[in-house]
Amino acid sequence: MAWFKRKEKGIQTSTEQKKDTPKGLWYKSPTGKIVDSKELEKNFYVSPEDGYHVRIGSKEYFEILFDDNKFKELDANLSSKDPLKFEDTKKYPDRLKAAEKKTNLKDAVRCAVGKSKGKDLVIACMDFAFIGGSMGSVVGEKIARAADYALKKKLPFMIISKSGGARMMEAALSLMQLAKTSAKLGQLADAGLPYISLCTDPTTGGTTASFAMLGDINIAEPGALIGFAGPRVVRDTTGQELPEGFQTSEFLLEHGFLDFITHRKDLKNKVNKYIDLITNQPLRA
Numbered sequence: 001m002a003w004f005k006r007k008e009k010g011i012q013t014s015t016e017q018k019k020d021t022p023k024g025l026w027y028k029s030p031t032g033k034i035v036d037s038k039e040l041e042k043n044f045y046v047s048p049e050d051g052y053h054v055r056i057g058s059k060e061y062f063e064i065l066f067d068d069n070k071f072k073e074l075d076a077n078l079s080s081k082d083p084l085k086f087e088d089t090k091k092y093p094d095r096l097k098a099a100e101k102k103t104n105l106k107d108a109v110r111c112a113v114g115k116s117k118g119k120d121l122v123i124a125c126m127d128f129a130f131i132g133g134s135m136g137s138v139v140g141e142k143i144a145r146a147a148d149y150a151l152k153k154k155l156p157f158m159i160i161s162k163s164g165g166a167r168m169m170e171a172a173l174s175l176m177q178l179a180k181t182s183a184k185l186g187q188l189a190d191a192g193l194p195y196i197s198l199c200t201d202p203t204t205g206g207t208t209a210s211f212a213m214l215g216d217i218n219i220a221e222p223g224a225l226i227g228f229a230g231p232r233v234v235r236d237t238t239g240q241e242l243p244e245g246f247q248t249s250e251f252l253l254e255h256g257f258l259d260f261i262t263h264r265k266d267l268k269n270k271v272n273k274y275i276d277l278i279t280n281q282p283l284r285a
Contacts (some may be wrong), residue, residue, distance in 0.1 A: 012051070082096075117272040126160060128164075161212040164204055
C-alpha cells in the first residue's frame with residue numbers, strides 16, 4: 001500500500017490561505033435557535049422560531065419606522081464634553097472616542113424627522129451600543145431639541161428607550177437631564193401633541209424614572225427588561241426572591257405600567273394608528 005503513504009508530513013496550507021466561516025452569517029438566540037442573518041433582517045430582527053427580539057439600534061429602527069428609510073437627522077454633530085475631568089480605568093474623553101470609533105455614533109441617541117405612513121413623525125432613538133445607552137448631557141439636549149422641533153412644527157413625538165440609565169461620568173449633570181426632558185414632554189402635552197414611548201430591552205435607571213414612562217401611550221417589545229434597578233439589585237437589597245418574569249414587559253403590562261406590547265413587525269402600523277386615533281384623523285391603511 002505504498003501509494004497510500006503521505007509524502008509530506010503535516011498540513012501544508014498556509015495561514016493566509018485558510019478559510020473561516022465569515023462572521024455574522026448566523027445568529028443564535030438565547031433559547032438556542034439559529035437563524036440566517038439575512039432572514040433575521042427580513043423578519044425585523046426577530047428570531048422567527050422563538051419570537052426573540054434581537055437588540056438593534058437607531059439605524060434599524062429608522063429603517064422600520066420611516067418610509068423608504070428617508071429622514072432628516074436633527075443635531076447630528078452634538079458631542080459630549082468632560083466638565084468634571086472624570087477618570088476611572090480610562091479618561092472620559094478617551095472612553096467617548098473609543099465608543100465613537102466602535103459604533104460610528106456621536107452619542108447614545110439619534111433624533112430624526114421623516115414620513116411614517118405618509119405623515120411626518122419626530123423620533124428620538126437610543127443606542128445601547130454607545131456606553132450602554134447611558135444618558136448624559138448630549139442625550140438630554142438632543143431629546144429636548146427634538147421635542148422643541150416637534151413643538152415648532154406641531155408634530156407627534158416618539159422616543160425609543162434602550163438604556164442602562166444615567167451616565168456616571170457626568171454625575172449630577174446627567175441627572176439634570178431627567179428633569180429637562182420631562183419638562184419638555186410637559187410642554188408637548190400642553191400643546192396637545194402626541195408623545196409615544198417605546199420601551200425596548202433594556203430600559204432601566206434614569207430613563208425609566210423620566211421620559212420612558214411619561215408617554216401618552218407607553219408600549220414595549222416582548223420580553224424587554226424594564227425597571228429602575230435591575231432584578232439582581234432588588235433581590236440583594238430586599239433579600240426576597242422575585243416573582244417569575246419580574247421586570248419583563250409582560251409583567252409590567254399585567255401590573256398596569258404599559259398600555260400594550262407589540263411585535264416589531266406591527267410597530268409602524270400600531271404607532272401610526274394610535275396617532276390617527278388621538279388626533280381624530282382618518283385611519284391610514
